[in-house]
Amino acid sequence: xxxxxxxxxxxxxxxxxxxxxxxxxxxxxxxxxxxxxxxxxxxxxxxxxxxxxxxxxxxxxxxxxxxxxxxxxxxxxxxxxxxxxxxxxxxxxxxxxxxxxxxxxxxxxxxxxxxxxxxxxxxxxxxxxxxxxxxxxxxxxxxxxxxxx
Numbered sequence: 001x002x003x004x005x006x007x008x009x010x011x012x013x014x015x016x017x018x019x020x021x022x023x024x025x026x027x028x029x030x031x032x033x034x035x036x037x038x039x040x041x042x043x044x045x046x047x048x049x050x051x052x053x054x055x056x057x058x059x060x061x062x063x064x065x066x067x068x069x070x071x072x073x074x075x076x077x078x079x080x081x082x083x084x085x086x087x088x089x090x091x092x093x094x095x096x097x098x099x100x101x102x103x104x105x106x107x108x109x110x111x112x113x114x115x116x117x118x119x120x121x122x123x124x125x126x127x128x129x130x131x132x133x134x135x136x137x138x139x140x141x142x143x144x145x146x147x148x149x
Contacts (some may be wrong), residue, residue: 001045001080001105001145007054011074011125011133020129026071028133031109032095033102034095034146041104041145046112049073054139066118075114076131077106094144099126102134119124121124 003101005027012022028032029049057063066073079102084089103125114120123129142149 001034001041001051003045003143004030004078004081005036005049005052005139005141006030006052006133007136007139008074008149009136011131012097013074013076013121014132015124015127019036020124021074023042023072023074023121025069025117025136027066027073028131028135029073029075030078030081030083030131031106032073032078033097033105034082035097035101037097037101037105037145039105039108043112045143045145046109046116048143050113050116050118052141054141072119072121073118074121074123074133075106075110075113076129076145077102077125 008026010024010029011028013020019117027049053065054062056062057070057091079093079096082096085091108124110120110122
């Protein structure tokens with residue numbers, strides 16, 4: 001599982017010119033599901049993200065987690081995080097999970113975050129969406145459950 005985390009002051013997702021999800025301060029999470037991912041992967045990744053200390057404390061140091069600041073999460077499925085463009089001009093997505101598996105694990109990830117008391121908003125799986133956000137900091141973190149980066 002791969003995730004791009006962006007600390008945001010606000011974010012929203014629209015599709016067909018209609019707002020489908022919106023959050024104030026928290027994290028924008030672009031989530032990609034790989035072929036080897038499991039429910040345990042989704043749960044572990046949700047716990048890691050909820051507890052990752054990337055929010056500033058009263059001294060301006062990144063010492064607080066999403067749980068600490070009582071922030072929200074906007075989770076958008078993005079299979080293109082598994083795009084492999086090494087040595088070619090057109091990315092290969094062979095490492096991305098098939099839609100059925102990806103949707104199930106995306107939903108598991110969102111449920112795991114919600115079970116940790118993180119307010120969760122989502123995009124629409126497999127829809128064409130516009131994602132708007134204000135990156136606070138800016139702070140952007142890349143996570144990979146296989147720890148390849």
